[in-house]
Amino acid sequence: MLELKIISQALAVGVFIGLTYALVTLGFSLTFGIMRVINFAHGAFVMGGMYLALKTFQDLGMSPYFAVIFAIPIASAVGGAVYRLVFVPASGRPLETQFILGLGLAIFFENAALYLFGADIVAVNIDLSTHRVAVADVGISAAQLIAGCASVFMIAVVAFVIYRTAFGRQVRAVAQDPQAAQMCGIKVHRVNMAAFALGVTTAAIGGVLLIPFTAVSPPIGLAFSLKAFIVLVVAGVGTVPGLLVAGLFLGITESLTAAYLPSAWAQVFELVAVVLLLIVRPQGLFGRETW
Amino acid sequence: MRSEPIVSATNVDVFYGSLQALWNVSFFVDDGEMVCLLGVNGSGKSTCLKAVCGLIRARTGEITLSGKRINDLQTDQIVDRGLVLVPERRRLFPYLTVKENLLVAATPKRARKLEKERLDLVYSLFPKLYERQSQLSYSLSGGEQQMVSIGRGLMSNPILLMLDEPFLGLSPRVRDEVSVALTQLNQGGLAILFIEQSLVASAAISHRAYILDAGRVVWNGSSTDLMADRATTEAYFGFKANVSGSERSPTCS
């Protein structure tokens, strides 16, 4: 009976965290689908969102959720700048190079955080972090509930933009054939920049949603990049349902592993699971090659 | 007095790295004209079109649109000004529907307000596309894809439509359809510049032609003159050896 309770508890937590992972991966997937860049700096933007929320809470004494108000303009600006300064000059370079750029950015941001905030692992504890929302015996914290629901909402908004608006049409056209898109008169760099900034913003919002139940330190950026990579590999590129399912997969695996094994094993277990999945389905569970 | 040509290229040199692809090439297209670039594979025809629409830079020489220099503009800015290229091998967005493919090409300012009319024009030109408007474009046949590609070019409300081998890989029937559509568009006043390998096919529909060889313009003049010029056709198209029953000109009405 105790066993069942532990498992269902882990499942419940895993589901809501997993939805947040799906949100965090959304931007990563967009960047890969559109620019063909495995952006290993993506997790750094999640970390940025987390530190932003931390500072909002510590220095301004406000609820960390207020950080969303700052996150949207700051993340858009940072995303736009990174795109303009790094990815525009490097456009047309081979994949390896783009991979290196992502790695360079990740190293830069991680150490910038180390310089600014120090190496300490810091958590934010608010009432919502500890307030339990329970159905029968199974409960999760209110913050986790908020994170999961807000993530689904954000994903829906982005999916609407991508699939139902003229801008989204242009984004998809650029993803499928950038040169042809340019020949259709689309300002490829402008569309890319907007999409990249959108991705960075969703990552930062993901960070804000995570902070009430996840401690932050500089290396967490790379950890989130790895998570996003795993979710993307499982989902495949260009699929929103795939993203949700893969996010759930990661969240649940993580919380189940955490319930039974030392924490170092969680990552090992995920990676092994992903490698096995790759062997069975190299294109991911749902994906095709583009958005 | 001749009026200003729509597009004119003057003494253009183009390089791919250290390799020179065009040597001192000049050509122009007048209002309402249908002009063809001819030559063997690799003679530099595609490079000419790419240079005009900014996909590759001319190292020397000048390319002008209605007298204004456009050498240094980006492709999208050139499309904004009304020059559009229908690329070789169609280059559709495979996971967009036919309609999305067309609509996304109405992005330039000059076309945005006219979206509805342009869409109607394309559908009236190629009714088959209307039937297939919500199909993903990768699932279309080769001929239909070519129609979408041309339609996409038209959506940007161009003043000059450039086409890179529009007849490549088309069956005779579709070839005729496309050829008729191009002739109609031209008669409606649209200037057209296209590349074709088959001399007979292109001479039938174009007013003037340029022959490129090894990156140089080696002949230019009216299409009727070209067909009469035995020496030139033999030198550049191996006419004797290769005009066989299998290569027929499209009949246009």
Place this chain on the structure above:
Amino acid sequence: MIDKSQAPNSRAKWPGYLARKWQIGVAIFALVALPVVPYVNDPYWVTLISATLMAAYLNIVWNWAGGFAGLLSLGHAAFFGIGGYTAAVLLHQYDVNPWLGMVAGATVATVSGAAVALAAFRFKVRGFYFALLTFTAALVLPAMVKTSSFLGATEGIFLPLKDDVTQLQMFDRRFFFWTYYIMILVALVVTVAIDRSSLGRQLRAVKGDEDAAESLGVPAARLRVIIMSLSAGFTGLAGTVYTFQTLLAHTETTFDTGRFFLVIISTMIGGLGTVAGPLIGAFFLTGVRELIDKVPVSSQKAAAVSMMVYGLLLIGVGIMFPRGIVGMVEGVGGFIGSLPGRGRKHTATVSAAQYRSPIVAESAGIGFGRTKDDTPELVVTGLTKRFGGLLAVDDVSFKLYKGEIVVLIGPNGAGKSTILEICSGFLKPDAGVVTFKGKKISGQPPHKVNRMGIGRTFQKTRPFENLTILENVLVAAGLRSANTTEATAKAMECLRLVGLVPQPGPEALGSYLSTGQRKRLEIARVLATDAGILLVDEPFGGLDERSQGPLIDLLRYLRHTGCGIVLVEHKLSVVEAVADRVIALDSGRVIQEGTPQEVLQNREVIEAYLGGAGELVKPAPNRH
């Protein structure tokens, strides 16, 4: 008959070759200058340079896999750790001499590298996924070590301190300097050997296009396993030395993945896939760190700042010099070479005049050593292939004799290309057998099929874009020649035969070719494999009228030399011009076989293929 003026080794300028030469010069200079360091008598410098040498060594051996073969391994930390732990355990538990432990560590690492590579290729894990797979290995191993008390768990294994060369230790700091120095020398010699040999060219070909390389007989999987185990073994060796230097095997230091992030970064900065780049990169990074250490901030902040600078450097190099410092220097050299008056200009375009006398070779008496006989060479029996629910090839049988051209015709999707894919080993049939000279070839991997004498071209051409035209053909020719001179002569002959020499010439890059030239390059490549049978998929697609004649002549000439050819073709004029026999297919089945006249006038064929017009028109795709 080789026209000497066109032979590449007579050319004064061959940029790639020159570039490798100066790189070797830099490496030699660095290595001659370095032995001064131990006599500077400042322990700080000796330690610093020793550490840099180890980093440089790791760069060099990582670059074999990551640079030459394109295997972006993030798992070299695992091999380093395996080497270190093997030697430590042998000494600690079994009292095995460290020198033997060193050999053992390297051996175990080599085997692990081979195992990872084999697993990757067995399951077709490539590119980023390969990086992920190796990274997994690098995370899993230390996690496992931590649970084993035999391996020292989280405490690590401490080794005794001795001052004894036979125990691979000395108090003199210079000892490890010299050890790493010798290791670098060996590694550099191996690097140059790989780069110069046909192995290096084959690796670059595999990196560029694995399928195309395999179709030319390059055993891609085996090459990758070899280079990966070589790289892993050398990395393991460094792991053993490092363990004896620090006298500790510990999960945090011996399995440190961070070290290999720096390896990747500095190799990239130096120049991925180059000879001297990894060495230059390691010293460059040390230099940068030394400079940053001069900045007066707290140590944690200094570390952060130096890493920020690395990050920015990496970005800067990635944007401006994708081929690293080596690429930057070559860029400058190339710019000087391109100044007016130096070097000659090449044209990227084709003149109709080039097509006038394509086959001079026939009279010059070039043979490919084939003999004539009358038994069928290629026998296809009952071939069947399904893709999901679609029956792509349905019980197809045919024979091909020496010196014969058989053309497969049929509407799109009739199964023609699928048959070629099966005959060349790229697909396995669901039923049926293909034999060549009595030996079964169906089910064999592509490179073996090619080695047995069957060559193929691709419908969508696949030149190695990062190699020159000559190197493209040399990939095939080098596998079958005793030495480079012979291989080059043969490659040039093949190029001349297809008309790519004298224009655009042997040193044009594969990426610069036009459609027609690419098609001819593919044929030159496949000729250089000495194939007795050619499988040629739509060589006339996208060719202009003028190019068709010479290609027809070439096919006829090859038939004359005894080559058997299976051709997939749409153009009926071509079919009539070259076919000895025609096989018409529809929906995966043979509907008619015979002479061109018989087949092309058959009612069923006309209806299936030519659209029921009862008239010979240019074939249309089957969809309308």
